[in-house]
Amino acid sequence: MSLLHEAPPPSYDPSEGLVAAADSELPTYAGHILPSTCTTSAAQPATPKEFSYEMKWATLTLLGHPILSRTTPTFIDRSDITGSLKLNLRSPDPIKSVTVFVRGYLLISEDPHEHSKFFRLQKLVWTPSMEDPARAPGTSNAGNTWTEKPKGKYELPFSIKIPDLAESSDREERFRLPHTFTDRASRGSIQYYLELRISRGKLRSDDRINTPFELFTLHSPSPPSQLRQLAYRTNVPIPGPHSDPDGWQALESVQVEGRVFGDRAVNAKCTVFLAKPLCYTRNTSIPCAMTIETDDSQVADVLASIKSSALYLQRCVRCTLGSSSTNISPRGQAVWWPAPDAAMAHLGNTAQRHIMGEIHLRRDLHPSIAINQFQVEASTYAVAVFPPAAVAFRPHSTGPLITQTVEIVTGHAEGVRTKTATMPPVNELSDPFVERYYKSVAGPKPMPPNGG
Numbered sequence: 458m459s460l461l462h463e464a465p466p467p468s469y470d471p472s473e474g475l476v477a478a479a480d481s482e483l484p485t486y487a488g489h490i491l492p493s494t495c496t497t498s499a500a501q502p503a504t505p506k507e508f509s510y511e512m513k514w515a516t517l518t519l520l521g522h523p524i525l526s527r528t529t530p531t532f533i534d535r536s537d538i539t540g541s542l543k544l545n546l547r548s549p550d551p552i553k554s555v556t557v558f559v560r561g562y563l564l565i566s567e568d569p570h571e572h573s574k575f576f577r578l579q580k581l582v583w584t585p586s587m588e589d590p591a592r593a594p595g596t597s598n599a600g601n602t603w604t605e606k607p608k609g610k611y612e613l614p615f616s617i618k619i620p621d622l623a624e625s626s627d628r629e630e631r632f633r634l635p636h637t638f639t640d641r642a643s644r645g646s647i648q649y650y651l652e653l654r655i656s657r658g659k660l661r662s663d664d665r666i667n668t669p670f671e672l673f674t675l676h677s678p679s680p681p682s683q684l685r686q687l688a689y690r691t692n693v694p695i696p697g698p699h700s701d702p703d704g705w706q707a708l709e710s711v712q713v714e715g716r717v718f719g720d721r722a723v724n725a726k727c728t729v730f731l732a733k734p735l736c737y738t739r740n741t742s743i744p745c746a747m748t749i750e751t752d753d754s755q756v757a758d759v760l761a762s763i764k765s766s767a768l769y770l771q772r773c774v775r776c777t778l779g780s781s782s783t784n785i786s787p788r789g790q791a792v793w794w795p796a797p798d799a800a801m802a803h804l805g806n807t808a809q810r811h812i813m814g815e816i817h818l819r820r821d822l823h824p825s826i827a828i829n830q831f832q833v834e835a836s837t838y839a840v841a842v843f844p845p846a847a848v849a850f851r852p853h854s855t856g857p858l859i860t861q862t863v864e865i866v867t868g869h870a871e872g873v874r875t876k877t878a879t880m881p882p883v884n885e886l887s888d889p890f891v892e893r894y895y896k897s898v899a900g901p902k903p904m905p906p907n908g909g
Contacts, residue, residue, distance in 0.1 A: 505539070506530070510666050516543040517653050517666045522673070531671040534634055535621050538670070541614040542582065542653060544590075549606035551657050555582040557615055558652040561623075561634065561672075563778055563828075566644045571779050575828055576623050576634060582615045582653075619672070635826040636867075637671040642784050642899075645776035647826070674824060677868030678736035685732065685744075686873045694878065697746050697796050697813055698730040705730040705746065711859050713749075713844045715852035717759055723850065725751035725760055729768065729842050729859075736864040739822040741875035742815040743770065743840065743863065745791055754808035759847045761810035765792050766846035766888045770816050771860070771895075772823075773837035784900040787886055788838075789816045792879045816840070817881035818865065825864045838865050846888035855890040 505520035508530045519540040521530030532538050542555060561576035583590055590611040622631045638647040649672050655664040680686060682704030688695040698705035710728045717723050732744035745768055751757045768791035774784045796811035825838050839860040844852035869875070886892040 508668075510668050512664065512666065514545050514547070515655065515664065515666070517541075517668070518543070519651065519668070519670065521670070525671075525673050529669055529671050531673050532619060534619055534636075534672055534674045536619055538617045538619060538651065539615070541612055544607065544611040544613070546608050546611070549608045551606050551661065552583075552655055553658050554584045554654075554656045555613055556580070556654050556656065557582055557617060558654065559617060559619075559649070560652070561647065561649050563776075564646050564648055565776075565779055566646065573778050576649075578617060578620070580615055580617045582613050632828055633674070633676075634672060635828050636674040636824050638823060638826060640774065640823065642786060643774045643776065644782050645774075645778060647828070673867070675868045676824070676866040678738060678866060678870045679734045680870045680873055681732060681734070681875075689873055689876050692876075694797055694813075695732075695744055697811065699796075699811070704733055706733050706735065706861075708842065708861050709859055711842060713760070713852065713858070714854070715844060715850055717756055717847075717850045719849075721753075721756070723751070723753075723756050723760075725749055725756060727760075727842070727845075727858075729840075729861075731840060731861060731863070735861070736866060737818060738869050738875060739818045739824065739865055739867060740820040741869075742817050742877045744875075745814045745816060745840070746796060747793075747812050747814070749810045749812075751808055757808035757810045759850055760845050761795075761812050763793050763812075763845045763847050765790055765882045766891065767791060767793070767843055768814065768816060769841045769843065769886075769891065770818070770863075771839055771841050773839075775837065782900055783898075785895065785898040787891070787895050788822060789818060790882055790885060790887065791816050792882055794879070815878060817877060817879075822865055824866050838863050843888065843891050843894075846891070852890065856894050 504523050506523045506526045508519045508521055508526070510517045510519075517540065519530040519538070522533060525531040525533070538559065540557075557580045559576075559578040559580075560574055563573040563575060565571040590607055590613060619634065621633065623634055624631055635647050637649060638645075640646070649670050651668055651670055653666045657663060682701055684701040685695045685704050695701075696704070698707065708729045708731065710726050713723065713725045713727050715723045726749075728748045728750075730746040730748075737743050747767065749757055749760050751760075769787045770789040772786055772788050774786075776782050791814040793812045793814040796813045839862050841857040841860045843857055844850075844854060886895070
């Protein structure tokens with residue numbers, strides 16, 4: 458039975474959404490062992506939300522997270538799956554055991570029968586060797602097997618701890634359980650199911666209640682630099698890499714080549730900086746900065762005049778179950794303004810320009826995932842550096858010049874909340890060259906189930 462986020466930037470917006478707010482779009486995680494840039498935390502509000510699944514003489518109740526649970530019970534990783542089974546037996550029933558199974562699957566959209574089970578957990582709720590099921594939970598039965606057949610009304614509570622780490626089927630890899638994942642652009646999804654099984658022995662049929670549930674992974678970045686924390690607390694612009702060198706990571710410099718105003722050659726060196734640690738909370742932003750160096754001050758002005766583009770957050774989804782597929786897509790672009798700490802002496806005849814920016818992270822962004830054949834992992838979330846989409850500038854290269862892996866999580870760093878300085882751009886892609894690039898690497902569109 459199946460039941461189934463030289464002028465200073467705008468002021469920071471002090472309003473912030475809860476990471477576990479009900480309008481979060483659940484599906485997400487940070488797979489494998491998280492890097493040292495991230496810590497973990499878990500919080501469970503006190504009053505759960507009940508979900509009940511019935512058959513004629515039994516009712517399964519699951520107690521989901523009261524904020525995260527909508528139409529499906531949702532549990533935070535490393536918490537407990539709690540519930541109970543109520544029995545209403547009108548006649549003696551030769552029940553041998555009551556067991557709860559928890560399973561995680563990778564499912565393939567074009568073939569409902571093709572799947573891979575990456576996680577399994579079971580909990581024995583009751584057998585006759587435990588006690589009279591009518592007794593209060595934990596009541597001793599003096600070590601005697603209960604020999605009668607259950608009859609009447611019983612309630613059997615259970616609780617299953619969701620582990621911090623699980624093992625692969627070959628036990629060669631340990632990984633954190635992934636966030637529930639579904640995405641129309643991906644042929645694979647990660648889903649969890651709970652089965653309650655009532656067994657009666659070899660010659661009698663078993664009864665089962667199956668239901669899906671969602672797993673919400675709550676991982677957090679390590680705190681940012683002391684100077685950036687101070688800026689967030691005092692509601693002032695964050696210091697750039699020249700004022701707070703310990704708070705930023707410089708990427709390898711890249712050469713931007715092309716032509717401006719139709720005939721003037723451009724050869725500029727661009728260095729991008731990302732705020733450390735390289736682990737960011739969705740529904741906030743990735744602080745970024747860029748230094749542009751060139752011999753031509755007019756060209757430097759043109760390249761530094763961008764309001765958006767140049768930096769994009771991209772996600773790569775790989776699935777190798779059945780046939781291999783890869784989908785790379787943009788998930789946000791940078792918004793820019795002149796850096797407040799850009800007063801630096803020119804070196805020789807080199808023109809330098811410094812800009813600051815941020816990449817807004819959507820509230821419904823899936824966190825990083827990595828597990829066996831399926832990957833939406835830290836190494837596939839990346840900030841991609843493209844030539845700036847400046848007016849009158851036509852680059853020679855239309856693909857990414859360099860990428861830097863980052864991690865996306867659901868929790869906030871302890872003691873501080875990242876604040877955004879700008880509104881997100883209206884369009885995810887403001888550069889036609891970048892748009893064409895991502896279309897070329899989007900991968901094949903997944904088929905709907907049953908070929909429909």
